[in-house]
Amino acid sequence: MQTDARDLLRLLRTVETTTDRRASMPILACARLAATGGRLSVAAWHLGDGGYYQIEGWIDCDGDLAPVAVDPRALIRAIGKARGPVQIEREGNPV
Numbered sequence: 001m002q003t004d005a006r007d008l009l010r011l012l013r014t015v016e017t018t019t020d021r022r023a024s025m026p027i028l029a030c031a032r033l034a035a036t037g038g039r040l041s042v043a044a045w046h047l048g049d050g051g052y053y054q055i056e057g058w059i060d061c062d063g064d065l066a067p068v069a070v071d072p073r074a075l076i077r078a079i080g081k082a083r084g085p086v087q088i089e090r091e092g093n094p095v
Contacts, residue, residue: 001035001065005082016072018044018055031072035065
């Protein structure tokens with residue numbers, strides 16, 4: 001899957017505010033990335049305060065990406081100050 005670095009960074013920074021690094025369940029520190037039909041979806045969930053909420057955003061992309069949970073902070077650091085297109089691939093077989 002390939003998408004614009006600046007668009008992806010903007011979306012990751014928005015979603016990252018929802019993730020909980022100190023959660024008792026490590027998955028809550030992650031964001032879900034999935035791409036199909038030319039759209040990349042990035043989503044995160046927050047549990048607590050008597051309920052839960054979700055934030056999700058979409059950007060255009062080329063190619064598909066099977067759903068994968070990633071630490072958005074790590075991906076932000078990896079992309080850094082990249083400009084132009086970035087390529088994200090998932091290793092292994094999707095479940």
